[in-house]
Amino acid sequence: xxxxxxxxxxxxxxxxxxxxxxxxxxxxxxxxxxxxxxxxxxxxxxxxxxxxxxxxxxxxxxxxxxxxxxxxxxxxxxxxxxxxxxxxxxxxxxxxxxxxxxxxxxxxxxxxxxxxxxxxxxxxxxxxxxxxxxxxxxxxxxxxxxxxxxxxxxxxxxxxxxxxxxxxxxxxxxxxxxx
Numbered sequence: 001x002x003x004x005x006x007x008x009x010x011x012x013x014x015x016x017x018x019x020x021x022x023x024x025x026x027x028x029x030x031x032x033x034x035x036x037x038x039x040x041x042x043x044x045x046x047x048x049x050x051x052x053x054x055x056x057x058x059x060x061x062x063x064x065x066x067x068x069x070x071x072x073x074x075x076x077x078x079x080x081x082x083x084x085x086x087x088x089x090x091x092x093x094x095x096x097x098x099x100x101x102x103x104x105x106x107x108x109x110x111x112x113x114x115x116x117x118x119x120x121x122x123x124x125x126x127x128x129x130x131x132x133x134x135x136x137x138x139x140x141x142x143x144x145x146x147x148x149x150x151x152x153x154x155x156x157x158x159x160x161x162x163x164x165x166x167x168x169x170x171x172x173x174x175x176x177x178x179x
Contacts (some may be wrong), residue, residue, distance in 0.1 A: 102126060 061069070079087070102122050106113070113121060
């Protein structure tokens with residue numbers, strides 16, 4: 001029962017964290033870094049309006065996303081403080097890299113945008129980039145799955161041909177290596 005209570009605490013903590021992150025991203029900024037008045041807060045174009053509660057956000061996730069979240073929350077709970085620190089640093093580096101690349105894309109576009117349009121451009125760039133990277137990861141995984149049976153068969157032939165007791169086997173060149 002205690003494990004279930006801890007799991008619920010983890011989910012609640014991550015949900016609250018995700019809500020704060022979503023709120024922070026959804027608040028438009030005035031030029032000069034000041035926040036706009038609360039009654040003027042609008043979600044960026046292309047984003048749905050913020051959900052009313054964490055439970056609604058949770059229910060709106062597809063089952064696969066819920067499962068991923070649970071798996072990540074459990075993994076986070078098993079991590080020690082040093083591992084968590086390293087993960088936070090990696091995430092900060094990743095975000096900084098994306099920020100630099102987003103700013104570069106905006107510069108390369110040559111568009112003279114006001115702060116609101118700039119924010120929309122950045123949001124859309126990040127959204128489309130995330131979608132593109134997910135598609136590329138999926139393509140790579142599909143190609144890997146297609147190539148694995150041939151690799152296994154090749155290794156099976158190589159290791160069946162080896163005389164038993166041989167200490168070292170001469171590696172066979174891959175047909176794609178070009179050697």
